Amino acid sequence: xxxxxxxxxxxxxxxxxxxxxxxxxxxxxxxxxxxxxxxxxxxxxxxxxxxxxxxxxxxxxxxxxxxxxxxxxxxxxxxxxxxxxxxxxxxxxxxxxxxxxxxxxxxxxxxxxxxxxxxxxxxxxxxxxxxxxxxxxxxxxxxxxxxxxxxxxxxxxxxxxxxxxxxxxxxxxxxxxxxxxxxxxxxxxxxxxxxxxxxxxxxxxxxxxxxxxxxxxxxxxxxxxxxxxxxxxxxxxxxxxxxxxxxxxxxxxxxxxxxxxxxxxxxxxxxxxxxxxxxxxxxxxxxxxxxxxxxxxxxxxxxxxxxxxxxxxxxxxxxxxxxxxxxxxxxxxxxxxxxxxxxxxxxxxxxxxxxxxxxxxxxxxxxxxxxxxxxxxxxxxxxxxxxxxxxxxxxxxxxxxxxxxxxxxxxxxxxxxxxxxxxxxxxxxxxx
Amino acid sequence: xxxxxxxxxxxxxxxxxxxxxxxxxxxxxxxxxxxxxxxxxxxxxxxxxxxxxxxxxxxxxxxxxxxxxxxxxxxxxxxxxxxxxxxxxxxxxxxxxxxxxxxxxxxxxxxxxxxxxxxxxxxxxxxxxxxxxxxxxxxxxxxxxxxxxxxxxxxxxxxxxxxxxxxxxxxxxxxxxxxxxxxxxxxxxxxxxxxxxxxxxxxxxxxxxxxxxxxxxxxxxxxxxxxxxxxxxxxxxxxxxxxxxxxxxxxxxxxxxxxxxxxxxxxxxxxxxxxxxxxxxxxxxxxxxxxxxxxxxxxxxxxxxxxxxxxxxxxxxxxxxxxxxxxxxxxxxxxxxxxxxxxxxxxxxxxxxxxxxxxxxxxxxxxxxxxxxxxxxxxxxxxxxxxxxxxxxxxxxxxxxxxxxxxxxxxxxxxxxxxxxxxxxxxxxxxx
Numbered sequence: 092x093x094x095x096x097x098x099x100x101x102x103x104x105x106x107x108x109x110x111x112x113x114x115x116x117x118x119x120x121x122x123x124x125x126x127x128x129x130x131x132x133x134x135x136x137x138x139x140x141x142x143x144x145x146x147x148x149x150x151x152x153x154x155x156x157x158x159x160x161x162x163x164x165x166x167x168x169x170x171x172x173x174x175x176x177x178x179x180x181x182x183x184x185x186x187x188x189x190x191x192x193x194x195x196x197x198x199x200x201x202x203x204x205x206x207x208x209x210x211x212x213x214x215x216x217x218x219x220x221x222x223x224x225x226x227x228x229x230x231x232x233x234x235x236x237x238x239x240x241x242x243x244x245x246x247x248x249x250x251x252x253x254x255x256x257x258x259x260x261x262x263x264x265x266x267x268x269x270x271x272x273x274x275x276x277x278x279x280x281x282x283x284x285x286x287x288x289x290x291x292x293x294x295x296x297x298x299x300x301x302x303x304x305x306x307x308x309x310x311x312x313x314x315x316x317x318x319x320x321x322x323x324x325x326x327x328x329x330x331x332x333x334x335x336x337x338x339x340x341x342x343x344x345x346x347x348x349x350x351x352x353x354x355x356x357x358x359x360x361x362x363x364x365x366x367x368x369x370x371x372x373x374x375x376x377x378x379x380x381x382x383x384x385x386x387x388x389x390x391x392x393x394x395x396x397x398x399x400x401x402x403x404x405x406x407x408x409x410x411x412x413x414x415x416x417x418x419x420x421x422x423x424x425x426x427x428x429x430x431x432x433x434x435x436x437x438x439x440x441x442x443x444x445x446x447x448x449x450x451x452x453x454x455x456x457x458x459x460x461x462x463x464x465x466x467x468x469x470x471x472x473x474x475x476x477x478x479x480x481x482x483x484x485x486x487x488x489x490x491x492x493x494x495x496x497x498x499x500x501x502x503x504x505x506x507x508x509x510x511x512x513x514x515x516x517x518x519x520x521x522x523x
Numbered sequence: 524x525x526x527x528x529x530x531x532x533x534x535x536x537x538x539x540x541x542x543x544x545x546x547x548x549x550x551x552x553x554x555x556x557x558x559x560x561x562x563x564x565x566x567x568x569x570x571x572x573x574x575x576x577x578x579x580x581x582x583x584x585x586x587x588x589x590x591x592x593x594x595x596x597x598x599x600x601x602x603x604x605x606x607x608x609x610x611x612x613x614x615x616x617x618x619x620x621x622x623x624x625x626x627x628x629x630x631x632x633x634x635x636x637x638x639x640x641x642x643x644x645x646x647x648x649x650x651x652x653x654x655x656x657x658x659x660x661x662x663x664x665x666x667x668x669x670x671x672x673x674x675x676x677x678x679x680x681x682x683x684x685x686x687x688x689x690x691x692x693x694x695x696x697x698x699x700x701x702x703x704x705x706x707x708x709x710x711x712x713x714x715x716x717x718x719x720x721x722x723x724x725x726x727x728x729x730x731x732x733x734x735x736x737x738x739x740x741x742x743x744x745x746x747x748x749x750x751x752x753x754x755x756x757x758x759x760x761x762x763x764x765x766x767x768x769x770x771x772x773x774x775x776x777x778x779x780x781x782x783x784x785x786x787x788x789x790x791x792x793x794x795x796x797x798x799x800x801x802x803x804x805x806x807x808x809x810x811x812x813x814x815x816x817x818x819x820x821x822x823x824x825x826x827x828x829x830x831x832x833x834x835x836x837x838x839x840x841x842x843x844x845x846x847x848x849x850x851x852x853x854x855x856x857x858x859x860x861x862x863x864x865x866x867x868x869x870x871x872x873x874x875x876x877x878x879x880x881x882x883x884x885x886x887x888x889x890x891x892x893x894x895x896x897x898x899x900x901x902x903x904x905x906x907x908x909x910x911x912x913x914x915x916x917x918x919x920x921x922x923x924x925x926x927x928x929x930x931x932x933x934x935x936x937x938x939x940x941x942x943x944x945x946x947x948x949x950x951x952x953x954x955x
Contacts, residue, residue, distance in 0.1 A: 133532030
C-alpha cells in the first residue's frame, strides 16, 4: 500500500533538512546575540485561542480537531496567541522587558502556492513591556542582523516601515470616523498589490465621500515622513506619531542599518491588532511575497485576559526566505554537505573488532567516525570514505598488531603510521 | 478572556526550552558523530499511514482531523511510517546503508501520566539496507554513546536485549503454532509489569495447554543465552537466532559497551512488526517506564508499498529521559543559564546613540550584547548586567568622546579603558 504525503506539506530529506537547520540555526544564533531567550508552546491549542485574536473567519484556515473529551482544538497557525497566554500566566514573575524568540512549526489550511505552504516554520521575535520606539528599533535591528548574517544587503532586501498610530491619527484628522478605520486598513493594505483603478474602486466602497477619498489617495502618495503635514493638518496626536516615526529612523541610523530601512506609508498590515510602528520585509524588487513583517501590538495581552502591557515583534517564515536565498545563490555556499572526521577502512575481516573499537573510541571523544558493514576491497572502502566526505581515512590492517594506525589524509592523499596511543592522546587534546 | 493550555501539553518557558534544547542538541551531536543524517516529515499524514502499521485500534490514540477536501488526517504519533514512505519514494536513489535520524514532535491522545504526555519529542535512529546484526550493534552503540555523553553509566541505565527471531523459533520448537505467536507476544511483553500469578493467568488465556504453558514459563526464566538450549531442543532456525544474539554481544563488547548491555528474554516489545533483535533502555532500578526501545523490522518498507529491505532502529522520548537526568542531578549542571558577552551601560542619556552603535557592531561580529531601554543609574544597570549573566560590562560615558570604552570584567570587577578601534580589532580576531 503506497500512501502519498498530504498536499502542501514537505518531506525533509537530509539535503532539505540541512537547509532548514541552516535557517533555524541562523535565527537562533542572531536571536541569542541580540539578547532574546527561546520559548515554545504546544503544537495545538484550544480553538478559541485563534478566534480570539483573528475572529471566526480564521476557522476556515485552521486545521481543527476535536479531542476525546469533545474539546475543539486547532493546530497553531501562528504562535502569538500562545505567547500572550504564556506571558499572562507569569506576568508578575517575569522581569521586563521580556525579550523572547521562538521558531515554531505552524500549519494553515490554505491552498498551497509558491512561498505559501500548509506547513511551515516561522522565526518570531517579541519584546514585551517596553512602550518606547527603541524596542521597535531593536526588533527591526534583529531582523536586519539576520538578513546581513546570511549575506543579504540593502540591494537585496528592504524594511518598509510606517505607523498605524500615525495613519489612524492622520485619517481622523482628514475627517474619517474612528469606527471606519478598521475596514479602511484592509483596503489600504492592498495598495501595492492592485492597480490605481482597482484601489480607487475598493476605496470608494469604504469611503463614498469623494473629497475625503481624494485626501486618502493623496496621503497614500506621500513618499517622505516630512510630507505628511502637507496633506493633512496634524492634530497633536498625529504630530506625536510622526515625531515617533522620525525618532525610529534616528535610532535605526545609530544602529547602522538606515540603508535597509525606508518609510512606506503603504505598509498597513491587514490585522486589526497593530497599534503603532508596523513594518514588512520585502525583496528589493517586490517580486515575491513579503519575507516577514511585524509591528507594535499594545493590546494583545489584554485581549487574552492579561493586563495592558506594551509589546512589539515580528515574524519571518522559511518559505519565501529560502526562495530568495536560493535565487541569490546564498544557500549552496552556506549549507555545506555533511562531513565525517574519520572513515575506518578494514584491510581484512579479521580486524573488524579493532575497527569497531577504534570507531567507538573516536566517537566517544566527540569526533565523527564511520566504518563499512561489509569488508570489501580497500579501494572500494576508500571510495566510500570519499563519497561520505571523510577528512581522514584510518586503515586498520596488520599495523594494528604493532599498536599502529595507518592514517590517510583524504585531501592530500598523504598517509603515515601513528601509534594508537599518540593518536588518541592528540584527539583528546582537540576534544570537541 | 483567559484560555488554558490543552491538558497533557507543555509550555516551554526559556528555562524549559533550555532543557529541551540540551536534549535535542545532544541527540543531534551524537547522531552526527555516529554517521547519521537528519530528516523530518510533516506533522500530519493521511490517517491510513498509522493504521497500516498499527491497526485500526491506533485511531483512538490519534489526534485525527478532516481537511476541507474531506481527507482524514492525523497528527503523527510516531515517525516510522513517514520514514518508510520517504525511503520508499527514493528507494533506488538512496545509497545503502541509509543511516538517518530525526527528532520529531509527536502527539498521542492518551491520558497524561508521569513520563507520558500528549505531546512529546522523540529521538529516532534508523539503519536501512543492512541485515547483519552489526547494524543492530551500531544502533545500540549510538544509544549508549548518547547516554554516556550526558553522564549516565552502567549503574544508572541498562540496555536489555533479546531477539524476536530467537523467541519465535524457540516457541515454535516448544510446539506453539506460528499463528499463536502474535497474541503471545503481547502477554510475554507484560512479564516484567505484572506478578507471577497475573502473568500465568494471562498466559493461560492464550495457551490452554498446561504442558506448553509450563515450557513457556520456564523459557521466560532463562537468564543467560546459553541456557536457552536447556529449555528447548533448538531447531536450526533457533540455533541461528541464538548464534546471532551471541554475536551481537561480541560486537557490543568490541565497541566497549558490554557493561551497559544484558540479555533479557523478557524484552519482547508489544508491536507485531519486529523481526529480529529487540531492546529496551531502562533505568537500573526499573522504577520508571522504559527510556527508549527499538529493534529490527525487516518488513516495514514492504508494508508501505516498497520492496523488502532490512532495517533496524530505536526511539528515545524526552519525558522519561528528562525525569531520570533530573533525578541524577545531570540537568542542572549540564544546562547552563543563558549568558551575554557584553552588557552596555549608558552613563548619560546623551550617549544613547553611541550605546546603540557599539551594541550593533558587537552583535554584527557575532557576540551577544544587551543594553537597557531606560537609562537609570549606573549601579542599577550593572545590577541588570549581573542578572543577565554578562561576562563584561562596557560603560559608555565621557571616555567615548576620546574614542574609548570603559570595559569592566563582571567576574573580577576589574575595569580599564580601551580604545574603541583596539576593542573591535580584537573582537574581530576572536570572531565567533
